[in-house]
Amino acid sequence: MTYLDHAATTPMLPEAAATLTEALGRVGNASSLHSAGRRARRAIEESRESIAEAVGALPSEVVLATGGTEADNLAVKGLYWARRAADPRRTRVLVSAAEHHAVLDAGEWLAEHEGATLDVLGVDATGRVDVATLREALAAHPGEVAVVSVMWANNEVGTVNDVRALAEVAHEYGVPFHTDAVQAVGAVPVDFAASGVDALSLTGHKLGGPVGAGALLLRRDAACTPLLHGGGQERDVRSGTLDVPGVMSLATAVRAAVGDIERRTATLTALRDDLVARVVAEVPDARLNGVPLDRPGERLPGNAHLSFPGCEGDSLLMLLDARGIECSTGSACTAGVARPSHVLLAMGLDDDLARGSLRFSLGHNSTAADVDAVVEAIGPVVERARRAGDALARS
């Protein structure tokens, strides 16, 4: 099996799996006062410190949560509510057009149910948000924006934003800045303090940790209204009994992934560049989406996103799947129907080309053999998918 869908989820690192399974056998609620509780609390706090250290945050800035979707919702809604409460004129939400639905739909929900106005920031042809675009949007309604959210790295095309510069502009206008960094942490250097952002989402299962464990890094001075009310855990911002094994495993994975970043970047970049070059050699009219490979710092090292003119992405996916190669076409609706990606459309691709696109995402256990398998399959697969596209147009 050739698994090239690490951006969807990546296998757990052995040490993270070991931490998790070991901890599963132990009792203890981190809020309890007895010794089992103290043990659990110590494990949580050590994990928190470990995560904080790996991503340049203070331990008190780590708000543990279940993952990217929860962290994104908490940040977008929580920062919005708090900022609007402090200044009722601030009712605008600014998000980039390339955001994950966890951010986009949270913004849309605020617009539908909380009287917010959602402004979507356009992206350039590589999927990047220009600093000038953000400045313009803020300047158009000074004093009215409550929150800005722009992702650190895009999940589909791997484009890395200049988050630090974007956050700086938001702050010039007195607006808190959130970034969804679930694809970035463990893949590119992320330093919370140096980035200047107010809130940052990360999740375990994209970096070798468990599904269901993640965090929102939240500056001490960032006001955030909670989504979940209850026992007052996590600075009263996120109530709920903490998942001790999950958090411990998350910490192990974050530490391991971040510690290995240099070596892994070199390996993945080489594999990815090889994959793209050889796929394009097999299918000359295939085109790479996102940032060109000669600008390595601006693209996730494991991301190869390609369009194959004349093909339906779901035909390609099916044919590759039948050959044991697992990749992704982007998003599907709830009924499972493949939809052209909103990210690609925002980048200016037409509907057909957007539909004929595949994402190969490499990760910590990817090998040269994986690349060979794709290169061997892609020519015949594309040829067949094109015939199927023609057949559909003809019949």
Next chain:
Amino acid sequence: MLEHSEVLTCAERTVRVLAAMSGGVDSAVAAARLRDAGHEVTGVHLALSAKPATMREGARGCCSVEDSRDARRCADVLDIPFYVWDLATRFRDDVVEPFVAEYAAGRTPNPCLRCNEKIKFSAVLERARALGFDAVGTGHYARLEDGLLRRAVDPDKDQSYVLGVLRPDQLEGALFPLGDSPKAQVRAEAAERGLVVAEKPDSHDICFIPSGDTQAFLAERIDEAPGEMVDPSGAVVGHHRGVHDFTVGQRHGLGIARPAPDGRPRYVLGLEPVSRTVRVGPAEELDVTELTASDPVWLVEPPVGPLACAVQVRAHGGLVAATVRVGDDGVDVVLEQPLRGVAPGQAAVFYRPDADGDVVLGSATIATTSR
């Protein structure tokens, strides 16, 4: 060229089969049987609605999210790959819009038949073939043996009528593994196999009209074209909003306040969209003894002389012995006994009666009827 007898049919050799899975019990069991027969089976759910409803509405829709999930769940239990194919645009262009246009033109279309002809065994089969599949398998109740399409064993479930429009090259790529089983057996088999859809109700309605209210569906899509209802004497007995509200043979919902002079019920006898006239009259005026039909498709050599056969003029019932003659513009059909409620737009499917299951010879679309 190989002689026909030397060619193994799809059912006899191991092939790559695309199983169309609606989320219902029939297509799930069909996929299971194909897999058990040794074929390499991939399940595909056809998304036919541009905006699928989350839950089924009304009696049963066939492209809700719930149906897609049911199909996926069955494919998972069968351990076969599963995908969703988006055919909403094709379905709209080739099935729904012609359906509306036919009603507007005073005819009564059968969308299931059109879906088999244009979607399942055209768009889907063509795409499947291009992707390297040999055949499309469905949960239709019909038998396909040695290139002959026969009625299913279960007479209540037989769907040979809605498959009768397929050309030989389409049937070559078709597999119907349920044709030799009664429905009850299929349900029992589904339960035995642990398929969650074993108890799921049958679909009866038109899948794209989950409310079952065809008139309301058409009213949203066809402008009102009011006209008169005229009885056989030429007297105007009522008014209507458009011929699309009616089907030949319809008795209820005519909205005529005044009863017929003889007190007997009136039926729709004919629809004339140009003059916007709905002809109504007594039941016996519905009797049809001759009809013409266009666009014939033959599964046997097109007959040169008169062909004695049985003709079926609607999905359930309406079967009678007849003689078919092929002409320049289609076929002329003379019925041995009069049939009632023969609606232009429906298919006339020609069968050769056979104790081992009537054989479909061909079909054509009913154009005109006469007494």
